Amino acid sequence: MSVTLNQLLEEGTGRLMKAGIQEAEIDARYLLLEAFHTDLTHFLIDRYRTMNETEKSGESIQDFYQMLALREKRIPLQQITGSREFMGLDFFVNEHVLIPRQDTETLVEQILKDYKGRNPRVLDLCTGSGCIAISLARLGGFESVVAADISDEALKVAKRNGEAILGKENITFLLSDLFDAIGSDEAFDVIVSNPPYIPTGVISQLQPEVRDHEPFLALDGKEDGLYFYRKLAAEGRNYLNPGGALYLEIGYDQKDAVSALLREAGFVNIRSWCDAAGLDRVVSGSIEK
Known part of the structure; x- marks a missing residue:
């Protein structure tokens, strides 16, 4: 035929x-x-x-x-092809990592803008596919980047992407539940995270591609979606150099809540940015020099 x-x-x-x-x-x-x-x-x-x-x-x-x-x-297209473009780079993805979204490019772009011509020490928590850490290392030329995740399978994907895109080991990949495996004497200029932020009760209402095929661990922000932001705000300042900043991706309706958490934890210069669709997407705060 x-x-x-x-x-x-x-x-x-x-x-x-x-x-x-x-x-x-x-x-x-x-x-x-x-x-x-x-x-x-x-x-x-x-x-x-x-x-x-x-x-x-x-x-x-x-x-x-x-x-x-x-x-x-309803298996996601990107899991079928094994590929997702992010920041102009080609990332391998599978069922163990969250598929990189264009929304997250807002987070990366802002850090690149704020640290243009500088070489900050960066910690990327909940790294997943490694798209944030690897994009910063490749596009910003940042030479000291630590990418951490609680999932060993996710880290395998991140390492694969690091080797394919960077071709050299200027990223340290670390198995860690947020800061648990970060030494108490470690300090960074930038801490960045796209943590799980969807309330548990909302996950069942998501599209089947997300609900059934992306890792629950990467979606579940616990009861109100703010669980990880509380931990990042409370512990983050202990791992930042003077003048260092914490950058967080957020849900479209979480700006006020996350900003308040940062303020209560002693962060200053609280800022926020919208994504390409005009929705609140990134919040940052810094500690005083």
Whole structure:
């Protein structure tokens, strides 16, 4: 049986629409390009060309159908392809880490802006895929970065990304529940974290891709979503150099609560920034010099 790329795209789009996926055509196209190891330009050129039943084409078609079946089960696209772009860099992802979001780029971009031309010592807590730590090291040229996570499986992903993107070991990867494995004599200029911040009771209401396939540990901010912010605010200043700053990604409705926690813990110069959608996304505070 002969088939064209366009026919495969139409079939895939229809199947994903029936599965309740909102961006069905976009996802089907991504999977098609991945299966045929091609790009959008070549797809547009070749989409109406009938494919011969060669071994190579047959394998690519089967790969497409297999990935399509996974997406129909609401497995995230990025877990199927094993890849997610963040800050212009390509990160490997799997079921053990939170998929990097564009929202988090706001956090990285602000630190890069605040420390342009400087070389701060950085601690990234709840590092997950390592996207924050690695982006800061690569794009900011920061030479001393510690990336910590409570999950050994997540750290394996972060290390893999560090080796692929940096090509050298200028990041220390550490198994730690927040500050537990950080020495009491350690001090940093920047502590950054995108901690779990979704209230436990809200997780069941999330899209199946997030609720069922991303690590619960990376989502669950306990009862009110503020559990980790309380710990970061209370303990963070003990690991900052004079004048050092704590940068936190937050939920869109958590700015006031997180700012208050930082203020109560003695942080000054409390600032906040919105993401590209105009939603509150980052809060920071510093300690006096």
